Amino acid sequence: MSDTMGQLNWQEGGAARSASWRSESGWPAPKKVVVADDTMNADTAYRLALEGTALLWRGDFQNARQLLSALVRRIEHKSDRARRAKAGKAPATPSEQFHRHRLQQLQRARTLAMLLIPFEAGHVIPLRRAPDVREACLEAYGPAETPYVSSLRELLGVIGAHEWRRKGVRIPALDANIHPWYGVFSPVRGEYVELVAQAPLPKAAKLAFDIGAGTGVLSAVLARRGVERVLATDMDARALGCARENIARLGLAAQVEVIQADLFPEGRAPLVVCNPPWLPGKPSSAIEYAIYDPDSRMLKGFLGGLAQHLEPGGEGWLILSDLAEHLGLRTREQLLGWIRDAGLDVVARHDVRPTHGKASDPDDPLHAARSREVTSLWRLRAIEDCTSRRSAL
Known part of the structure; x- marks a missing residue:
């Protein structure tokens, strides 16, 4: 259990007890613990x-799930009251709204994580009406040779991820399913996959690099489009x-090789593709590393190293949402400046509007920004290989 975070200590039955603590979010073990059951x-x-x-x-497992739902309702009720109280105040800037939303999400997650479930060795839950979660936990965590404690909310995430992995996500561009693992971002936003499926391939693109491959979905799309060899890194x-x-x-x-590398593999390719996290920010859990890019590290790293890994006349494809721009977290001028400073120019840009539910949900706290979001595939080349077309953008 390499990802445990120390020991959880508590008093029960007049004696001191302890067990290993597990938290995918990296939170330390709570210092104050009380034993709870169906009477609470x-x-x-x-x-x-x-x-x-x-x-x-220590009570019935299904009652614990009901209690977690009750906690969610109380948190939502508190949030609704806070929104009504702020209704008459001056509107916050998009950046303020985003940071406020992130803080609320973190506080919500921390509160809900306070409901803990015990596990015996082998991922067995010693509670009445507890489901058999051994396969799901084994997929997410690996073997568990000793007892441990984790939050019920995290366990439900593990169970949900197991179902995603078992059923898969349909990818029309592949006419097949992709099966995401726990902690690996699921390609449910199909618009960025379609951009890669439809953008014109560079001539003689027999080799491609897929930087930050995740589930491997973009590597698979490139291979199905006829790229003879794809090197996928993560x-x-x-x-x-x-992947x-x-x-x-x-x-x-036979076409796609998956290798461990920080951004680029060795060598050059006529096509280098990257779909970095779209928002600059600090992730609060493992899965959020696919969404938040601290200090835009991956985005800047990809742009900064791209020219050195492109063959003459080759293209780099950057798949990126402009949501960060609408939230005031990054400007278009900054992005274009990073592209220019990396010795790159923009050959073309292919845009698509997202179709996910939040894009059209007026109750979403970030609706004003999401309603204007555009996802783009930026086709980039080394400056010496093309004539500048930046003014057209």
Whole structure:
């Protein structure tokens, strides 16, 4: 259990108890813990969770799920009251709205993470009406040789990820499913996949690099489009395993090689593709590394190293949403400046509007920005290989 975060200590039955602590979000073990069961009401549980007191559940598992739902309702009710109280005040800037939303998300997650579930060795839950989660936890965590404690909310995420992995996500461009692993971002936003499926390939693009491959979906699309060899890179162990499994499922292992590398593999290619995290910011959990890019590290790293890894006349494809621009987290001028400073020029840009539910949900806290979001595939070349067309953009 290499990702445990120390020990959880508590008092139970007049004796000191302890178990290994697991948190994918990287949160330390709670210092205050009380034993809870079916006799605890939701209001008491909510008050304790807000105070930072964890509830180690000893009652019926399904009742724990109901209690978690009750906590969610109380958090949402509190958020609704806060929104109504701010309704008459001066509107916040998009950046202020985003940071406020992130803080609320973090506080919500921290509160809900206070409801804890015990596990015996082998990922067995010793509670009444507990489901068999051994396969799901084994996929997410690997073997568990000793007892441990984790949050119910995290466990439900593991169970949900197991279902995603089992059923897969349909990718029209492949006419097949991609099976995401726990902790690897699922390609549910199909518009960026379609951009890669439809953009014109550079001439003689027999080799391509897929930087930050994740599930391997873009590598698979490139291979299906006729690219003879694709080198897919990632640093995350789960992503590497996930990509290899998906590539093998699709029968593309002879074309696609998945390797561990920080951004670029060695050498040059006529096509280098990257779909970095779209928002600058600090991730609060493993899965958020696919969404938040601290200090735009991956975006800047890709742009900064692209020219050195392109063959003469080759193209780099940057797939990026402009949501960060609408949220005031990055400007178009900054992005174009990073492109220019990296010795690159823009050959063309292909745009598409997202079709996911939040883009048209007026109740979403970031609706004003999401409603204007555009996802783009930027086709980039080294400046010495093309005539500048930046003014057309």
